[in-house]
Amino acid sequence: MGMTPLAARIEGVGFWTGGLPSWPDAQHFARDGVSPEAAPARPSPQLLPPNERRRAPPSVAVALQVALEACQASGRDPATLPSVFASTHGELGLTDYSCSTLATDPRSLSPIRFHNSVHNAASGYWTIGTGAMAPSTALSAMGATFAEALLEGLVQLASGEDAVLVVAYDVQSVGPLGEQARSDGLLGAALVLARDERENAPVLQAVLADGMPDAADGPLARHAAGNAMAPMLPLFDALVRGAPADLALDAGPGRVLRVRLLAGADGMESIDA
Numbered sequence: 001m002g003m004t005p006l007a008a009r010i011e012g013v014g015f016w017t018g019g020l021p022s023w024p025d026a027q028h029f030a031r032d033g034v035s036p037e038a039a040p041a042r043p044s045p046q047l048l049p050p051n052e053r054r055r056a057p058p059s060v061a062v063a064l065q066v067a068l069e070a071c072q073a074s075g076r077d078p079a080t081l082p083s084v085f086a087s088t089h090g091e092l093g094l095t096d097y098s099c100s101t102l103a104t105d106p107r108s109l110s111p112i113r114f115h116n117s118v119h120n121a122a123s124g125y126w127t128i129g130t131g132a133m134a135p136s137t138a139l140s141a142m143g144a145t146f147a148e149a150l151l152e153g154l155v156q157l158a159s160g161e162d163a164v165l166v167v168a169y170d171v172q173s174v175g176p177l178g179e180q181a182r183s184d185g186l187l188g189a190a191l192v193l194a195r196d197e198r199e200n201a202p203v204l205q206a207v208l209a210d211g212m213p214d215a216a217d218g219p220l221a222r223h224a225a226g227n228a229m230a231p232m233l234p235l236f237d238a239l240v241r242g243a244p245a246d247l248a249l250d251a252g253p254g255r256v257l258r259v260r261l262l263a264g265a266d267g268m269e270s271i272d273a
Contacts, residue, residue, distance in 0.1 A: 005205035005260070006154035008193035011163065012074030013239065014066030016043050017187045017224045023069060030219040030240040042186065047129040056116075056125070058171045059091040062188035063122035064129065067167045070190035076163055078130040081192070082156060083165040084137045085123040086149030088228040089173065089181045091116060096175035122169070146232035147249040147257040153193050154206055163194035170228040184226030189236060202239065203262040211258070213250040235259060 015023040019035045021043070029035050043065035044053055053061070063085060071078040089095075094117035101109045115121070120138035127136050141148040146168045153166040169188035173181050193204070216222075216230060218237025224230055231250045238245040238261050248256040 005207040005258075006151070006158050007203060007205045008154055008157050008164075008195065009198055009201040009203055010191055010239070011076070011194045011196075011198055011201055012070040012072070012190075012192035013236075014069030014071075014073070014167075014190035015188070015236065016062050016065050016069075017220075017227070018185045020220075020223070021065075023073070026220060026236065027240050029223070030237060033219070043188075048125070055112075057091045057094055057121070058186050059087060059169055060116065060122045060125050062171070062186050063087075063167050063169045063190075064126055066169070066188040066190040067126055067165060070165065070167075070192045074163070074192035074194070076192060076194075078126075078165070079132045080134065081132065081163055081165045082134040082136065082161055083123065083126060083132070083167065084139065084149050084152045084156075085120065085126070086139050086141075086145050086166070086168045087119065087122070088140060088142060088145045088170050089177075089183060090119040090140070091121065092171055092173045092177055092181060092183065096177050099177070100175065122167070126167075141252065143231055143250045144252040144255075146229060146235075147251040150191075150206065150235075150249070150259075151208070151251070151257060153191070154204075157193060157195055162196065163192060166191045166193060168229050168232050173228075181228070182226070183228035185224060187224045187227040187229045189229075189232060202242075205260040205262070206257050208251060209248075209256055209258050210254055211248055211256040212254075213256050214248045235261075 013023045015026040020026045043061040045064035123136045123138045153164040167190040173183040221233035245261045247259040251257040
């Protein structure tokens with residue numbers, strides 16, 4: 001990396017996809033090829049009251065599930081963390097519903113469904129559920145969405161935040177929109193990025209550069225390859241391996257976010273500088 005990279009320690013990780021309902025389950029699968037028995041069909045985020053938990057759309061459910069897991073793993077109070085919520089397409093099922101209803105019977109459009117279809121719905125549920133008053137960002141950048149969300153979190157750290165929660169997720173596409181915005185299954189992951197020293201926490205360094213993204217060929221990348229958020233999976237496969245790694249994540253046409261993962265004792269100078 002020629003330029004001085006942005007850097008952070010990874011204090012907590014959350015993960016959910018079909019058949020792998022937690023980060024420990026994902027690690028076990030990636031290392032040994034073993035999936036948990038009777039994995040739930042969808043997340044059930046304990047942050048929400050039971051009625052809201054059942055009614056929450058898949059994007060909100062998976063985002064809150066992984067965000068809470070990452071915060072619990074980090075030991076940080078979710079209410080104190082600024083957050084970045086990123087989704088390539090948002091809640092495609094409800095977007096398809098809204099478009100078809102507006103075209104056929106607009107007066108029957110459900111206000112609740114419309115409310116849950118907006119791109120920052122997950123961010124809103126999170127800040128309400130945790131009581132967080134810190135800033136929350138919702139963003140989308142097509143195939144570059146995860147890289148841009150990670151970059152946003154790192155910039156916030158470099159601007160003085162002590163820790164930032166980054167959450168990325170996408171859902172199954174349906175209807176005519178699904179023909180143009182393809183996405184299979186349900187996938188979400190979250191990272192708590194921090195400046196503070198924590199023993200054994202891996203260090204992440206990143207810098208924008210020209211180039212092409214790496215091929216995604218790890219076990220997690222293969223498991224959820226059809227989801228629109230799959231471009232983030234090489235990072236999580238590398239976290240499972242636990243060894244130093246260099247990655248190139250899609251950051252837009254002709255651009256990549258070059259990411260270096262280091263052991264906890266390495267790479268600290270760039271954070272503390």
